[in-house]
Amino acid sequence: MLGDRLRALRHQHGLTLRQVADATGLSTALLSQIENGRTDPSVTTLRKLARVFEADMASLFRDPDAPAVHVSRPGERFRMAAPAGLITYERITPGRGDFEVLRAELAPGDVSSEHAWGHDSTECVYVLTGEVVVEVGAQTHHLGAGDAVTFDSREPHRYANTSGAPASFLLTVSPPTP
Secondary structure, three states: OHHHHHHHHHHHOOOOHHHHHHHHOOOHHHHHHHHOOOOOOEHHHHHHHHHHOOOOHHHHHOOOOOOOOOOOOOOOOOEEEOOOOEOEEEEOOOOOOOOEEEEEEEOOOOEOOOOOEOOOOEEEEEEEEOEEEEEEOOEEEEEEOOOEEEEEOOOOEEEEOOOOOOEEEEEEEEOOOO
16 A cells, blocks of 8 residues: 555656655665565655655555554554664554554664654554653653653654663554654
């Protein structure tokens, strides 16, 4: 689905794979693999593509044909892998555009992004396992399994695992934005 959406956006903008590659610094081979569903893009790659298509990252996942009832199973979900040291997301919800639920994994020392940043949404983090540090503006929140924090994500924010054990959490974003 994501590959089909990216191909459609590329065609809507009248761009070739080579032009998208030049604009993003990605290889045409990687872009072709993403469009054909042979590889999952990293979060960084998705951000680069969204910029080229002048779209927010969430729009890359919107599916106008999303079912009214959506069943999500482990091993069948879309994963957004990140470069080493950054977060990995697994998409739980369909792309209707109303809200997004992601299961996030942070290895020890991993962060969600190099720097805190904001976007126009509300977020809720619910820690499933391990410990997660949630930085929102000037505040730092240390959360353990079962803890949750909700905040206005226009405030610059990021997530970190400063412990020696893996951590996982559910992230709900409404409305979904990059």
